[in-house]
Amino acid sequence: MKQTVDSIRTDLLAKKTSAEEIAHEALKYAEAENPKTNAYLTFSPERALAAAKAVDQKIAAGEDPGPLAGVPIAVKDVILTRGLRTTCGSRMLETYIPPYDATAVIRIEQAGGVIIGKTNCDEFAMGSSNENSAFGPVRNPVALDRVPGGSSGGSAAVVAQGTAVLSLGSDTGGSIRQPASFCGVTGVTPTYGRVSRYGLTAFASSLDHIGPFSRTVRDSARLLQVMAGRDEMDSTSAFAPVPDYVAALDGNIKGMKIGIPKEFFDGLASDTGGVIQAAIQTLQKLGCEIREIRLPHTAYAVGCYYIICTAEASSNLARYDGVRYTRRSESAGTLQEMYRKTRDEGFGAECKRRIMLGTYVLSSGYYDAYYLKAQKVRALVAQDYAQAFEQVDAIVGPVSPFPAFKLGEKVDDPTAMYLSDIYTVTGDLAGIPCMSVPAGNTPDGLPVGLQVLANHFNETAMFRVADAFEKISTT
Ligand code: GLN
Numbered sequence: 001m002k003q004t005v006d007s008i009r010t011d012l013l014a015k016k017t018s019a020e021e022i023a024h025e026a027l028k029y030a031e032a033e034n035p036k037t038n039a040y041l042t043f044s045p046e047r048a049l050a051a052a053k054a055v056d057q058k059i060a061a062g063e064d065p066g067p068l069a070g071v072p073i074a075v076k077d078v079i080l081t082r083g084l085r086t087t088c089g090s091r092m093l094e095t096y097i098p099p100y101d102a103t104a105v106i107r108i109e110q111a112g113g114v115i116i117g118k119t120n121c122d123e124f125a126m127g128s129s130n131e132n133s134a135f136g137p138v139r140n141p142v143a144l145d146r147v148p149g150g151s152s153g154g155s156a157a158v159v160a161q162g163t164a165v166l167s168l169g170s171d172t173g174g175s176i177r178q179p180a181s182f183c184g185v186t187g188v189t190p191t192y193g194r195v196s197r198y199g200l201t202a203f204a205s206s207l208d209h210i211g212p213f214s215r216t217v218r219d220s221a222r223l224l225q226v227m228a229g230r231d232e233m234d235s236t237s238a239f240a241p242v243p244d245y246v247a248a249l250d251g252n253i254k255g256m257k258i259g260i261p262k263e264f265f266d267g268l269a270s271d272t273g274g275v276i277q278a279a280i281q282t283l284q285k286l287g288c289e290i291r292e293i294r295l296p297h298t299a300y301a302v303g304c305y306y307i308i309c310t311a312e313a314s315s316n317l318a319r320y321d322g323v324r325y326t327r328r329s330e331s332a333g334t335l336q337e338m339y340r341k342t343r344d345e346g347f348g349a350e351c352k353r354r355i356m357l358g359t360y361v362l363s364s365g366y367y368d369a370y371y372l373k374a375q376k377v378r379a380l381v382a383q384d385y386a387q388a389f390e391q392v393d394a395i396v397g398p399v400s401p402f403p404a405f406k407l408g409e410k411v412d413d414p415t416a417m418y419l420s421d422i423y424t425v426t427g428d429l430a431g432i433p434c435m436s437v438p439a440g441n442t443p444d445g446l447p448v449g450l451q452v453l454a455n456h457f458n459e460t461a462m463f464r465v466a467d468a469f470e471k472i473s474t475t
Helices: 005-014 018-038 046-061 104-110 154-161 177-183 218-226 272-283 296-320 335-347 348-361 365-387 413-420 425-431 459-473
Strands: 042-043 072-076 114-119 167-169 187-190 209-214 257-261 287-292 393-397 434-441 446-454
Touching: 005 018, 005 046, 005 218, 018 042, 018 046, 018 072, 018 114, 018 154, 042 154, 046 114, 072 154, 104 114, 104 167, 104 218, 104 393, 114 154, 154 167, 154 177, 154 209, 167 187, 167 218, 177 187, 177 434, 177 446, 187 218, 187 459, 209 218, 257 272, 272 287, 272 393, 272 434, 272 446, 272 459, 296 348, 296 365, 296 393, 296 413, 296 425, 348 365, 365 425, 434 459, 446 459
Parallel strands: 072 114, 072 167, 257 287, 257 393
Antiparallel strands: 042 114, 167 209, 187 209, 187 434, 393 446, 434 446
């Protein structure tokens, strides 16, 4: 499927096709392609066709069918969908059917979007390669022997494969941008609080975001537009008004000041570096003023992130106790044993590692040395960005130090896996909007994403840079 939100709308309003027909085709295609990538865990034909019919009825009645009318959308399996299995990529929730929808999902369906299925991901969104899913890894559609990135690997893969026009991911330390970069699609992490987290399974609550994947920048802007804005069900969702993101995409970024952080080029593989340097030259040709900037605390960000996220994860995952939700070990004699066995059987190795690390850094005697110190470092990382945005309108750099790696290449080395998040975790720690837009391929034909970051709630500047860049690089 090569359609966009706008092309589907035009076709529907011209009565060239119906939303039902599009949904039907999308489901058929997605089910046929899925064995190649394992990107979908569940399909939702009944829900999709009901939503599509509602769109067709509105069009027939001459009503506005909504900004996402008839668009096939896939949802990462950490985002709750009422009556539709939501596993979080975990054995713990293998048969879990949520009793309510996430706010993002409700807003998408109110806007005429058609949810066709749930996508595979690392267990509870912990990982950078999608190899931590209890339901098997996702393969990168661009190169099937490689990972799609993680943790939203399935959501990136379905857009790259063309089995969905849009998808939802979640990003805590890079889980939208890095898979977008690896699969050659666009992925957006909005400002923290811009999109309600109600119904997003909590991993690290102070860092978690929901955000879009798409093939074009404009489509991500359209999807964010629908999801953004205050939600009473999430006290951290922001009151700030939502601007018209699409109206600002005029392709003219002449005179914009773009910062290039020196620290984002330490440890960068040369094949990726070449693509990023060419992208910076393109921005210069578009009339941007390029300035070298410093983000001096970047080197401490991965350590800081893995202390904060594991601390929060150890607390958030405490609720999977065999009493609530679905899984319960049947072989236990006492209540204590039941808790222990349920958690032992239900969680995979990476979740257990994080629960142990998180419990350790929060324990008395270590709290000040690790957790409190990490919070201080987090403030310094945020300060780096605040100072940078006094000088520049946006920042660009790589998303990942290297392109998609081979399946199995890093599974035995958690530290190497964690270090691959070096350029993405800082944006989450600071809570600023950041995205990946396709920048070209390495000499081996692997996609490389350009990361664009902007100041809090300035998604408009971020989208404008990415859109102007996309327009020139695809023409
Ligand atoms: N790769 C990072 C981690 O494993 C980021 C995950 C995410 O953003 N959900 O924690």
